[in-house]
Amino acid sequence: MDRLQTRELAYFVAVAEELHFGRAAERLGIAQPPLSRAISRLERRMGVPLLERNSRKVTLTPAGEVFLTESRRALDAVDAAVRRAQRAGRPASRLVLVMKPGGDCGLLPDILAAYETDPDAVPVDIVLCSAHECAGVIRDGRADVGLLHRSNTDLTGLDIEELLTEDQVVVLPHSHHLADRVSVCLADLAGETMPHWSADPHNTPNRLSVRDVGQLMQLIALGRAIAVVPASVRGQLRDDLTCVPVTDAQPTTLILAWPQGHRASALAAFVRTATTVAAHRQQTPSRVKRRRIHAT
Amino acid sequence: MDRLQTRELAYFVAVAEELHFGRAAERLGIAQPPLSRAISRLERRMGVPLLERNSRKVTLTPAGEVFLTESRRALDAVDAAVRRAQRAGRPASRLVLVMKPGGDCGLLPDILAAYETDPDAVPVDIVLCSAHECAGVIRDGRADVGLLHRSNTDLTGLDIEELLTEDQVVVLPHSHHLADRVSVCLADLAGETMPHWSADPHNTPNRLSVRDVGQLMQLIALGRAIAVVPASVRGQLRDDLTCVPVTDAQPTTLILAWPQGHRASALAAFVRTATTVAAHRQQTPSRVKRRRIHAT
DNA sequence: GTCGATCCATACCGTGAGGGTATCGGCTGA
DNA sequence: TCAGCCGATACCCTCACGGTATGGATCGAC
Numbered sequence: 001m002d003r004l005q006t007r008e009l010a011y012f013v014a015v016a017e018e019l020h021f022g023r024a025a026e027r028l029g030i031a032q033p034p035l036s037r038a039i040s041r042l043e044r045r046m047g048v049p050l051l052e053r054n055s056r057k058v059t060l061t062p063a064g065e066v067f068l069t070e071s072r073r074a075l076d077a078v079d080a081a082v083r084r085a086q087r088a089g090r091p092a093s094r095l096v097l098v099m100k101p102g103g104d105c106g107l108l109p110d111i112l113a114a115y116e117t118d119p120d121a122v123p124v125d126i127v128l129c130s131a132h133e134c135a136g137v138i139r140d141g142r143a144d145v146g147l148l149h150r151s152n153t154d155l156t157g158l159d160i161e162e163l164l165t166e167d168q169v170v171v172l173p174h175s176h177h178l179a180d181r182v183s184v185c186l187a188d189l190a191g192e193t194m195p196h197w198s199a200d201p202h203n204t205p206n207r208l209s210v211r212d213v214g215q216l217m218q219l220i221a222l223g224r225a226i227a228v229v230p231a232s233v234r235g236q237l238r239d240d241l242t243c244v245p246v247t248d249a250q251p252t253t254l255i256l257a258w259p260q261g262h263r264a265s266a267l268a269a270f271v272r273t274a275t276t277v278a279a280h281r282q283q284t285p286s287r288v289k290r291r292r293i294h295a296t
Numbered sequence: 297m298d299r300l301q302t303r304e305l306a307y308f309v310a311v312a313e314e315l316h317f318g319r320a321a322e323r324l325g326i327a328q329p330p331l332s333r334a335i336s337r338l339e340r341r342m343g344v345p346l347l348e349r350n351s352r353k354v355t356l357t358p359a360g361e362v363f364l365t366e367s368r369r370a371l372d373a374v375d376a377a378v379r380r381a382q383r384a385g386r387p388a389s390r391l392v393l394v395m396k397p398g399g400d401c402g403l404l405p406d407i408l409a410a411y412e413t414d415p416d417a418v419p420v421d422i423v424l425c426s427a428h429e430c431a432g433v434i435r436d437g438r439a440d441v442g443l444l445h446r447s448n449t450d451l452t453g454l455d456i457e458e459l460l461t462e463d464q465v466v467v468l469p470h471s472h473h474l475a476d477r478v479s480v481c482l483a484d485l486a487g488e489t490m491p492h493w494s495a496d497p498h499n500t501p502n503r504l505s506v507r508d509v510g511q512l513m514q515l516i517a518l519g520r521a522i523a524v525v526p527a528s529v530r531g532q533l534r535d536d537l538t539c540v541p542v543t544d545a546q547p548t549t550l551i552l553a554w555p556q557g558h559r560a561s562a563l564a565a566f567v568r569t570a571t572t573v574a575a576h577r578q579q580t581p582s583r584v585k586r587r588r589i590h591a592t
Numbered sequence: 593g594t595c596g597a598t599c600c601a602t603a604c605c606g607t608g609a610g611g612g613t614a615t616c617g618g619c620t621g622a
Numbered sequence: 623t624c625a626g627c628c629g630a631t632a633c634c635c636t637c638a639c640g641g642t643a644t645g646g647a648t649c650g651a652c
């Protein structure tokens with residue numbers, strides 16, 4: 001069997017995600033019949049059924065599940081090949097950093113300032129996206145390095161360096177009955193609603209899913225939800241919100257991640273600088289905390 | 297720009313490896329003109345020159361170098377997607393283990409014996425290939441797990457577990473002036489010729505490159521070369537060769553490697569078994585050594 | 593039970609991407 | 623200077639892929 005074309009992988013991913021040939025075809029910008037044929041041919045060529053379908057429902061077979069995750073990774077690798085080669089070809093080298101808004105624990109300004117003085121430094125572009133997208137953005141070459149939190153992130157294909165570990169706090173409206181406590185434990189929060197992050201931006205919004213930090217904070221301010229977040233978000237808090245340490249919540253680790261095996265000098269210098277800055281911050285009280293202490 | 301097709305990647309890899317359009321076309325089974333066109337179109341689409349060519353010589357640009365390694369990885373990922381899905385689809389699950397001949401430090405029989413008793417065990421197929429190919433065979437899905445030595449192996453995309461570390465010995469013909477020494481140090485070996493492993497099987501053989509252990513041992517027996525290898529090869533030595541411990545050579549580590557993020561139960565059981573067996577072996581004298589001690 | 597809606601599969605057709613042959617043009621070494 | 627090598631170009635042809643029309647199966651409404 002000769003090698004699959006990326007088109008076939010993309011077609012399969014679309015169908016596997018939509019579980020609906022019509023919608024998948026629309027998303028791909030082609031008609032439904034060619035898509036049906038392409039998937040059939042794909043299954044025939046692979047010798048394995050990937051989808052169970054009757055005229056009412058499409059579901060993934062076990063092989064299909066595996067093929068979906070593997071196909072996504074393969075497509076990322078193809079995109080990454082192009083992007084990284086283009087980057088290497090353009091003389092004006094830049095470093096693209098991805099993070100979710102507010103996801104730097106207040107560390108980024110210091111890192112950038114220190115990095116600029118490094119002889120290997122290049123200009124840094126910052127790309128913002130939601131937390132669960134960051135790893136993919138690094139994998140497919142849209143970014144060179146990312147600041148992200150270890151929890152719940154698939155780090156396969158990435159090299160990482162731990163930057164700092166911080167405790168978690170719960171964000172509450174001032175009116176909340178726990179708002180004046182010095183600390184709380186997770187048991188105190190039982191029964192509170194915690195929104196989920198909605199993966200799909202064109203998902204229909206509902207009261208329990210949020211797309212960004214702004215939405216989350218709005219919900220909390222309205223008393224509809226609370227959230228447990230790393231302590232460093234204190235510094236970005238709206239006036240109508242407060243936060244209280246959660247004593248028994250698992251501390252979160254901020255990490256720096258980049259494509260596995262990549263050792264470009266500009267990247268290496270950035271990693272070096274970031275770990276140094278983070279180590280220094282970990283030892284001394286953070287600037288955010290100090291500011292707050294002085295202010296109160 | 298829409299996504300590259302794998303055909304274009306494969307074409308580029310062929311040209312980049314051959315550095316000759318005619319030979320690359322022959323290897324790909326197409327004529328030379330379509331290949332020239334495909335590469336031109338690829339460069340136009342990517343907006344980056346990948347190859348410098350005049351009518352006498354083809355060379356890679358920096359972007360081309362990057363694109364070559366990235367393309368190989370992407371093609372591996374595509375192949376892996378197919379192979380792993382096919383494996384998941386076939387009911388008769390098997391575990392494919394790759395290693396170089398003699399590369400198991402004598403550990404494999406015990407591992408296989410112990411593994412068979414595991415409730416999650418499946419039949420194990422063993423694939424042999426040269427040391428530098430093993431990692432690729434795992435990456436592109438031809439094998440599920442590999443036994444390999446850490447030195448000089450690119451482990452990106454793989455999860456690993458250390459099995460055991462062993463000292464190195466130098467293999468010598470009996471006639472060698474160091475053959476009767478109890479031990480030697482690297483300085484004693486200065487000036488000796490050590491063959492290189494030839495990556496390309498259809499490379500023209502020369503007196504300094506070998507393709508397999510048999511060739512290597514033959515060269516040593518003829519007094520044309522010596523080699524520093526892990527101590528466990530003692531057990532596989534020809535009668536006309538002997539080995540002497542090298543006191544100051546970096547010990548080598550035997551590792552188990554598998555595709556990053558893969559957690560199939562049969563694989564997990566194998567990893568568990570192998571580490572247990574290796575830990576046990578590390579503590580007690582190895583069977584190979586014991587046998588030799590009893591024999592002398 | 594019937595009818596209509598939904599949705600995937602099949603039949604058939606047209607177009608263009610990709611492959612083949614012939615040839616050009618530039619470079620090089622004898 | 624000439625012959626030979628090698629990549630690029632010109633031109634043609636074929637079939638893979640996409641489009642439209644339609645079939646056939648399933649399910650819900652009444």
